[in-house]
Amino acid sequence: MAIPYVFEDEIEHGVCKRLTPLIRRVICNNPGPFTYTGTTTFIVGNGVVAIIDPGPKNDAHLDAIISALDPSEVVSHILVTHTHSDHSPLANALEEKTGAKICGFAEIKNDRQINKSRIDTKVAIEDANFVEMEEAIQRDFNPDIPLQHQDILNGPDWTLEAIYTPGHINNHLCFLLHEEKTVFTGDHIMGWATSVIVPPDGNMADYMDSLERLLSYDIELLRPTHGPEIENPKAFIQAYITHRQKREEQILGQLAKGTTKIQDMIPVLYADTDKRLYPAAAMSVLAHLEGLVQTGKVICKDEIKLSSDFRLK
Template identity: 50%
Template sequence: MSSIPFVRDFDFEYGRCDTLSPLIRRVIAPNPGPFTFTGTGVYIIGHGSVAVIDPGPVDPAHIEALDRALEGETVSHVFVTHHHLDHSPLAHPLAARHGAKVYGFGPQQAAPAGGEVRLEAGDDVGFQPDIEVGDEEIFRGKGWTIEALHTPGHTSNHVCYALHEENTLFSGDHVMGWSTSVISPPDGHMGDYLYQLERVRDRNFARLWPTHGPSIDDPRPFIQAYIDHRRAREDQILACLADGHDNIRDMVAIMYADVDKRLHPAAAHSVLAHVIHLVELGKVASDAVDQVDLSAAFRLAEPA
């Protein structure tokens, strides 16, 4: 498998507001976990009249920490990358407190598949921004310019936000330094995800700030490693099918033989996303009516 140069070490304290650059500060929420790493990193952009990205969970200690960080300032924009419970629940309460609006892409296109395991911190059911952003739409505030980039894949409504003044990207869960991103059909889509990885790579940002974990300081080779890892997984799937392993669970048992079996149900959703993408490419076929199904049988497609 292709190796991703993960970065996991960084200095932080819960409740502390850290200055990361001339325009960026961060407060990390105390919600660590298997999908949030050390917790949700909430970014504050600018000074005086500021934007906030991914306010995070409704947690009393976290709310108090954000209030301290924002003392004497006004929030003009609240941006949300997507609708998961570790990102969006505090968006509307924070915006209401400051007389601001919540910006995001809109509701998800499809509910995530159920199955054996919950692959995320959970959905913020019914989340709806006040203002739906458009791809490449520009927003301006006091001393900052933010561009919304619709980056479906992790979720259908995922948005990254580029800060023009520093050529940096707030990448949400699209690209993370500490782990790969979960792609779970039907709302998650591997083809969209790979396309958007290439798009972000080719923007040549100087730095990425994911919502979880440390910054990615050399984004282009890191994102390429992300892409290479996904392509290698697809090669593994095609090899499994060539050997007669026609279902997701059998593929996972082979592809993840050295991984704790408790993690296999989560891996199955990622493999399913890859298989659906390979069906769309015409490399894999299935007779299943519903291919978003871990029990469906697949086979190599006949050559055209």
């Protein structure tokens, strides 16, 4: 099953839009190839509210979030799905403005074979005019309330459950709004594109496990931080899983043909993709290959990096 992508072209940056009785959104004016129309900040509840994914450091967006609140409203919690720079950095300024507690999964583990310093996001692939990768991490993120899987946060009219979903990055959380059976998915699942997995902070095996984990929940809607809502969530998640499984099969097929380098696989595997996005594609292929090495299907004699040679075992 192909992924049934959903798109939203007509949006207004910096304008509060009520989506449901419990959910409002404000979209930051930071559109791009990895953020789509921009970072969506969600306001959950009424009277006493939670804010999900405050976004990047952006004064105009901070003002827009504050303006979206009623004068008498109190922000009790600022929830961060993960610490990429388009999601978490505004949390501190928002905390200063509102007095709310910052909540998130702080720990980032990186004890795997891949050395971050060896990853070159501009690996030479044909003559592509590359877009810079926008996956900088806020390394100093220090939440007031560290969250773990299945932790619950409450307001007068809302209940949010943290769901640990590593993969895109290993401190990624989704948040389930029980009252509406809606999951705020951060970058774990997006409607307009697949999520980029960038080792070593991202891990494909973890990502696949996290997709399966979401399937176990009784949910009716997904709300990513970038792009529109996703209906029929379980079918969409299954399509994501199938897509990744097929990509792995394609990578194994390339190896079977004697193609040993990622930079030679990308133009074949992503023939219909904008060449500017090849660095992101290369990262995802690297993540797949890391998993295949871990499971013993593929051999890499050297350190696992974009320029390595990979072969079938």
